[in-house]
Amino acid sequence: MNFEEPEHITMIRDTVRRFVETEMPREAARKWDKENHFPRTVFDKLAGLGMMGLTVDEGYGGSGRDIPATMVVIEELSRRSLAVAVPYIMSACYAGMNLGECASEEQKRTLLPKVAAGEVLFAYGWTEPDVGADLASVKTTAVRDGDELVINGSKRFCSGAAISDYIYALVRTGPADARYKNLSIVLIPPTAPGVSITGIDCMGMKGAATTDVSFTDVRVPAWNIIGGEDGWNRGWDFIVGSGLDVEKLEVAAIALGIASAAFDDSWEYVQERKQFGRAIGTQQSIRHMLADMRTSLHSCRLMMMHAAWLAQQGKTCRLETSMTKLHLCEAGKKIALDAQTIFGAYGYAKDFDVERYVRDSLLMPIIGGSAAIQRNNIINWMGLPKK
Ligand SMILES: Cc1cc2nc3c(=O)[nH]c(=O)nc-3n(C[C@H](O)[C@H](O)[C@H](O)COP(=O)(O)OP(=O)(O)OC[C@H]3O[C@@H](n4cnc5c(N)ncnc54)[C@H](O)[C@@H]3O)c2cc1C
Incomplete structure (x- = not known):
């Protein structure tokens, strides 16, 4: 090893x-x-x-x-x-x-x-106003018209749509009752006639602003069906393929980065900030918190290395990537909140980066498959009978 x-x-x-x-x-x-x-x-x-x-x-x-x-x-x-x-x-x-x-x-x-x-740059257009975790129920439709597709519907929380070249949109391409079967992925330029984008004001993840996107009779070439003609109605296969494993790791890697920054800033602060005539880093409560943060970061890093290695080898890793997503996002949130505790009032002030780490870290267990969805998947793949 x-x-x-x-x-x-x-x-x-x-x-x-x-x-x-x-x-x-x-x-x-x-x-x-x-x-x-x-x-x-x-x-x-x-x-x-x-x-x-x-x-x-x-x-x-x-x-x-x-x-x-x-x-x-x-x-x-x-x-x-x-x-x-x-x-x-x-x-x-x-x-x-x-x-x-x-x-x-x-x-x-x-x-x-x-x-x-x-x-x-692609923006993910998966979530819709009535569609969150249950992605197979998307309502946005794409209908064939000769060499073109006509798209109608709307996407919610489509992050970075306005700065993207294409929205990588999950669309319904047949009757809804077939659920997983009649879905395709289509590339939609955000500048195409009939696309409108409105910002959603969120706590964090600033820069790739998240948006509401609506499509009214938007026409794109049939060439834009991901996978070409063979990709028609194969959208679900593409979503749950090995790309999903990597997607979970992407969010976990963000969580790991934010948590590392929160730890580093805390490490410096506890040596600079003095109360009762000595650095707060000499207080046992702070020392224990830093020990826990460092231990947690170490476990996060090992899980990430292992899961990324499995994915790189092309090995089955849905369990490991879900556990990594779950653990790093939850642990990352806790580390950011611990940093805020260490910074006291300053951790709540916008002039300090810790305030941003907290806002950003709170998002990670929500996106890319929520913590609850990861837990569902992990226990189901472990094979514990439900009845
Ligand atoms: C800032 C931000 C950026 C985003 N960016 C994108 C993006 O770029 N593209 C995109 O497509 N989406 C994006 N999303 C949407 C995000 O992926 C969804 O929020 C996520 O899929 C969950 O959907 P929901 O919030 O509607 O929750 P819901 O599905 O409505 O769930 C609500 C709650 O119920 C729980 N829950 C739901 N179903 C189950 C179940 N079966 N078992 C147990 N618990 C369950 C969830 O865990 C959650 O706690 C973004 C969201 C935010 C906030």
């Missing part, structure tokens, strides 16, 4: 750390959060380092699909700002991973080189 981080991943981690320090200073991260702003120029520089190519095979212009390395990039970016980390996921993962897994050869040849160059 070898627990050492492979050399090439350490190099990627160091490169992203240096990038974050020079291109994503703390003051900038605070500003992006406050203004709900996507720093496109920073994103473009990140693409210039080849980071989007980590999910794209060499034959399509990438450096070869490397899931552990991709998770490290997400973690390192999330330590500083989700305004860059989430658009990175929209590009490398939503576009790169999904196209690599599910697209037709022609779609791969057309789009993947652009993904590797940082020129394509």
Whole structure:
């Protein structure tokens, strides 16, 4: 058994750390959060380092699909700002991973080189006003009309729709009673006539603003069906394929990044902040909290390494990725809240990054399959009879 981080991943981690320090200073991260702003120029520089190519095979212009390395990039970016980390996921993962897994050869040849160059971002259009966890009941429809599709319906919490090139939309393509069978995934440009986008004001994850999107007689070429003609009515297969394992890890990697930042800031603060004539880091209650945070972070890191390794090997890992998603998001939330306790009143003030870590970490158990859904899946896969 070898627990050492492979050399090439350490190099990627160091490169992203240096990038974050020079291109994503703390003051900038605070500003992006406050203004709900996507720093496109920073994103473009990140693409210039080849980071989007980590999910794209060499034959399509990438450096070869490397899931552990991709998770490290997400973690390192999330330590500083989700305004860059989430658009990175929209590009490398939503576009790169999904196209690599599910697209037709022609779609791969057309789009993947652009993904590797940082020129394509996808927004996920899955959730709808009446559809949350139960995705198979989506109501947005796509109907064939010659070489085109006509789309009607609406999507909710479609994060980054306004900065995306395509909404990767789950749509109903046949009678609703067949549920899982009559679903397809279609690429819808947010600029197409008939698409309208309205912001939803949320607590955190600023930068890739989440939105309501409505489609009124939106026409796209049939070419935009993911998987080509073979992908028609195969949307559910694509959603529950191995891409879902990686998607769970993406959210877990964000949680890990935020928790690491919360721990690091706490570590410095307890040595600087003095009360009763001594640093608060000398108080047993604070010392124990830091010991627990560090222990929890260690368990998170090991789970992530293991699950990402399994996914990279192409091994069955739905159980491990669900456990990783569940544990890292719950533990990450607790670490952020503990950091807020350590910072006292300052952890509640917007001038301190801990306040943002708390807002951002609260989201992680909700998105990408809620904590309750992960628990359902874990226990069902463990095989405990329900009756
Ligand atoms: C900031 C933000 C960004 C988002 N970005 C995107 C995005 O880009 N694209 C996208 O498609 N969606 C996005 N979402 C939506 C997110 O994925 C959904 O919130 C999530 O799928 C859950 O749906 P829901 O919130 O409607 O909860 P519901 O499904 O209505 O569930 C409500 C509660 O009931 C629980 N519950 C539901 N069913 C079960 C069950 N079977 N067993 C046990 N408990 C259950 C849930 O865990 C939850 O606690 C985003 C949400 C937010 C807040």
